[in-house]
Amino acid sequence: MSLVELQDVTFRYRTGPGVQDITFPIEAGEFLGIVGPNSAGKSTLLRLLSKVVVPARGRILVAGQDLAATSRLHLARLVAVVPQEFQAAFPFRVAEVVLMGRFPHAAGGPWAGPRDQAVARAALEATDLAALAGRRLDELSGGERQLVSIARALAQEAPILLLDEPTAHLDLRHQVAVLDVLLAHHRRVRGVTILISHDLNLAAEHCDRILLLARGRIQALGRPEEVITPGLLEAAYGCPVAVAADPLSGRPRVQGLLGRRESSAVTS
Amino acid sequence: MSLAAEAPLVVRSRPGVLALLAGVLLVGLTLSVMVGTVPVGPGQMLRALAGTGAAEDPAVAIVREIRLPRAVLAGLVGACLALAGLGFQAISRNPLADPSVLGVSSGASFGVVVAMLIGLAGSSGHPALVTLFAFGGAVLAAVVVYAVARLDGRLPVTTLLLSGVIIGLFFNSCVMLVTALLASNELQAVVFWLMGNLAPVGAGPLTILGLTLTAGALTLVRQAVRMNVLALGEEQALQLGVEAERVKRVVFVAASLLTGASVAAAGSIGFVGLIIPHAARLLLGPDNRTLVPATGLLGAAFLVLADLVARRVAAPMEIPVGVITAFCGAPLFVYLLRTRRGGEPL
Numbered sequence A: 001m002s003l004v005e006l007q008d009v010t011f012r013y014r015t016g017p018g019v020q021d022i023t024f025p026i027e028a029g030e031f032l033g034i035v036g037p038n039s040a041g042k043s044t045l046l047r048l049l050s051k052v053v054v055p056a057r058g059r060i061l062v063a064g065q066d067l068a069a070t071s072r073l074h075l076a077r078l079v080a081v082v083p084q085e086f087q088a089a090f091p092f093r094v095a096e097v098v099l100m101g102r103f104p105h106a107a108g109g110p111w112a113g114p115r116d117q118a119v120a121r122a123a124l125e126a127t128d129l130a131a132l133a134g135r136r137l138d139e140l141s142g143g144e145r146q147l148v149s150i151a152r153a154l155a156q157e158a159p160i161l162l163l164d165e166p167t168a169h170l171d172l173r174h175q176v177a178v179l180d181v182l183l184a185h186h187r188r189v190r191g192v193t194i195l196i197s198h199d200l201n202l203a204a205e206h207c208d209r210i211l212l213l214a215r216g217r218i219q220a221l222g223r224p225e226e227v228i229t230p231g232l233l234e235a236a237y238g239c240p241v242a243v244a245a246d247p248l249s250g251r252p253r254v255q256g257l258l259g260r261r262e263s264s265a266v267t268s
Numbered sequence B: 001m002s003l004a005a006e007a008p009l010v011v012r013s014r015p016g017v018l019a020l021l022a023g024v025l026l027v028g029l030t031l032s033v034m035v036g037t038v039p040v041g042p043g044q045m046l047r048a049l050a051g052t053g054a055a056e057d058p059a060v061a062i063v064r065e066i067r068l069p070r071a072v073l074a075g076l077v078g079a080c081l082a083l084a085g086l087g088f089q090a091i092s093r094n095p096l097a098d099p100s101v102l103g104v105s106s107g108a109s110f111g112v113v114v115a116m117l118i119g120l121a122g123s124s125g126h127p128a129l130v131t132l133f134a135f136g137g138a139v140l141a142a143v144v145v146y147a148v149a150r151l152d153g154r155l156p157v158t159t160l161l162l163s164g165v166i167i168g169l170f171f172n173s174c175v176m177l178v179t180a181l182l183a184s185n186e187l188q189a190v191v192f193w194l195m196g197n198l199a200p201v202g203a204g205p206l207t208i209l210g211l212t213l214t215a216g217a218l219t220l221v222r223q224a225v226r227m228n229v230l231a232l233g234e235e236q237a238l239q240l241g242v243e244a245e246r247v248k249r250v251v252f253v254a255a256s257l258l259t260g261a262s263v264a265a266a267g268s269i270g271f272v273g274l275i276i277p278h279a280a281r282l283l284l285g286p287d288n289r290t291l292v293p294a295t296g297l298l299g300a301a302f303l304v305l306a307d308l309v310a311r312r313v314a315a316p317m318e319i320p321v322g323v324i325t326a327f328c329g330a331p332l333f334v335y336l337l338r339t340r341r342g343g344e345p346l
Helices: A042-049 A072-078 A094-100 A114-126 A142-155 A172-189 A200-206 A230-237 B015-034 B042-050 B058-092 B104-117 B127-149 B157-181 B184-194 B203-230 B234-239 B244-266 B272-284 B288-312 B321-339
Strands: A004-011 A019-026 A031-035 A057-062 A079-082 A160-164 A192-196 A209-214 A217-222 A241-245 A252-256
Touching: A004 A042, A019 A042, A019 A057, A019 A217, A031 A042, A031 A200, A042 A057, A042 A160, A042 A192, A072 A079, A079 A142, A079 B234, A094 A114, A094 A142, A094 B203, A114 A142, A114 A172, A142 A160, A142 A172, A160 A172, A172 A192, A172 A200, A200 A252, A209 A230, A217 A230, A230 A241, B015 B042, B015 B058, B015 B288, B042 B058, B058 B203, B058 B244, B058 B272, B058 B288, B104 B127, B104 B157, B104 B184, B104 B244, B127 B157, B127 B203, B127 B244, B157 B184, B203 B234, B203 B244, B203 B288, B234 B244, B272 B288, B272 B321, B288 B321
Parallel strands: A031 A192, A031 A209, A079 A160, A160 A192
Antiparallel strands: A004 A019, A004 A057, A209 A217, A241 A252
C-alpha cells in the first residue's frame, strides 16, 4: 500500500492557478522532490497534502485514510510540514517552539509529559540545536530558524515530512546542515519525505524520484535522470538548459543557458 | 551537546511569580482600602471585612460601602481588560491589539448608551442586560474592524490599527449622537461613566462582572496551548492539528465579552489590555498557559493601584482613572510600534 496517494486531484484558488488532475502514489521509504517553475502548483500540493486546502475534485489518501474523513489532529500525527517561512508572533524560545510539535500527541493535557520532553530533546539534538534550546526564536539567524522549524516537525513524529524550499535563503553551511538532518531522518524513519525545491541540482542529487510540475499539471515523474532532461525542463521552464552528469555522483546536473536560442545536452 | 536528562526543556509554570503577583494585588487592595480622605487603620479594615462595627465607626462604613466595592470593581475591570487584550493579541498575532486601540471599547460604549436610551440601564434596568448590550456593541465593532483590516486572509498591523482607530472614532460619534438624545438628568452620569468611572456599582453588576471574568479566564486557560501554536501562523497551526478558525472565534467571543462587561461596569478605560500582557510577557515569557493567570492578576493589581493614584494625586479632586492608564499606555504603545522588527508579523 502506498503511504500517500493522490487520485485525480484538482484544486483552484479563487484568484489564481491551482493544480489539475494530479494522480500519483508515493511508497514508504521514498524521498520525492517536487520541482517546477513559479506558480506551477508545488506549494499547493503541500497545502493539499496537509489539508490546509481541500481538493475540489479527487481524493487524497494518507496511510490508506481519505483526508476528507481524517481529523486535523490525527492528520498532524501522520504529516509534518516545514513551511517556507518560519517565525513566531511572540518571543517564544526554541525549546517552547519545538515542544509545540508535540501538540498533536499531547492534546489531552496542557503540559508536555516526559515522553514529549524526550522526543523534543531528541529533535533538538538531531538538528544540533541543543545549545540554543533556551534562545529566543527571533534572535536566531535564518539558517538556525530553519533548523528549529525542522526540529519542530521532527518532534511531531509523523511518518510523512513535507518541506517547502527548506534551503532557500540559506548559506552553504546551513544548506548542508539542513540536508544532512533531512537525509539522516529519512534513513531512520523510512517514511515519505517530500521536498519542494527551486534548486534542480539539489533535487537531482538527493531525491529518489522527481515530480516535475508546470501550470498545475504533472509534466514528468520518475528517477532524476528520467526527469532532469533538456527536453522536459525546456518545455516546463521555457528556457534553454544544458544537462550533464555530476562528476562525483553521476546524477544529472542542470545549467540554464544564457543568450542561446537552442539547447544542447553536454556530457563531461 | 546534550542536556541533562531530567531537566525539563520548558519550565512548567511559575507558581512563585504568580504568588508574587497575587501578593501585589493583595497589597494594592489593602492600600486602596486604607488610603483616602478619611484614613482607615488595619483594625477598622478588619472589622469592616468581618462585617461588624459599621454602626459606631464611620470609617468602617466607608470601607464597606465605598472603598472595598470600588477596589473590587477596579480589580475585576483591570483583570477583564487585561485578559481581553491578551485574547485579541493572540488571535491577531499582534502585541499592539487592545480593546481600546481596536475600537472594541467604543463599540461596547455604544451598546451601553443604547441600553440607556431605551431605558434598560440605571435603577430600572438590569446589569446583565447592559452587559449584553455592551457585548453586542463590542462584537459589532470588532467584527467590522477585522473585516476592514483583512487583506488576503492576513491582518497586517497597519490596516488593523488604522481600521481600529477609524471604527473607534465612528462608534464614539455614535455614542455622542445617542448621548445628545438622552434626557438631561441622565447626562452627567453618562459623561462620568464615559470618562471611565470606578464608582461603586452595587452587588448586581459586580456579580455579573465576576461571572464574566471567571468564564472568560477559564476559556482562555482552555485555549492557552492552541493560542501558543497560533503564534506560528494560521497555516502552521492547522498543520499541527489546531482548528485555527474555531480557536480564533472562541477567543474572539471571550475577549469581546470581557471588554463588554468591563465597559458596562466602568466605562471606557484605555490601554490596560496593551500594558498588562506586555508586562506579563516580560516577566514570564509568551507562554499563554502561565500568561493567562499572570495577566489577570497583574491587570487587577494595576487598575487597583491606578485608581488609588487617580483618587489621591490631586486630592480632594479625583481625576479619571483612564487618564492614568493612558499616561502609562500611550508611551508604551509608541515604544512597541517603534521597536518592532522588520519582518515580524506584528
